[in-house]
Amino acid sequence: MAVTLERSRHKTKSDKKNNIQMENHNFNRKKETTINRLRIGHPRLTHEYLVSKEEPLTCEECGTPLTIKHILTECQLYQQERINLNITLDSLLGPDPAQNRKILNFLKSINLIDLI
Numbered sequence: 044m045a046v047t048l049e050r051s052r053h054k055t056k057s058d059k060k061n062n063i064q065m066e067n068h069n070f071n072r073k074k075e076t077t078i079n080r081l082r083i084g085h086p087r088l089t090h091e092y093l094v095s096k097e098e099p100l101t102c103e104e105c106g107t108p109l110t111i112k113h114i115l116t117e118c119q120l121y122q123q124e125r126i127n128l129n130i131t132l133d134s135l136l137g138p139d140p141a142q143n144r145k146i147l148n149f150l151k152s153i154n155l156i157d158l159i
């Protein structure tokens with residue numbers, strides 16, 4: 044019985060991994076747009092002021108200009124989420140879909156995904 048449970052658990056883990064890999068290669072258009080905006084450094088959240096001609100946004104937590112680099116790598120407010128999702132500088136915005144997925148999950152977990 045114990046063996047069956049172990050096998051069952053192993054299979055579930057493997058299936059989950061395969062599903063994630065498949066998802067990574069099939070980003071929908073919205074997710075692709077989000078990643079592209081992040082790559083060029085012009086997400087709506089931090090660059091809308093250019094269109095609206097208002098003052099650039101400042102991070103309420105740190106008092107520094109709100110940039111995508113600040114959100115992804117610097118802001119102390121999101122440090123725990125960065126650790127939880129294993130977000131590192133090396134993993135940011137490269138071509139690896141698995142890493143892109145991590146960034147999207149990070150933005151989702153800090154409730155900024157819809158503002159990018």
Ligand SMILES: [Zn+2]
Pocket residue numbers: 102103104105106113117118119120
């Ligand atoms: Zn901050």
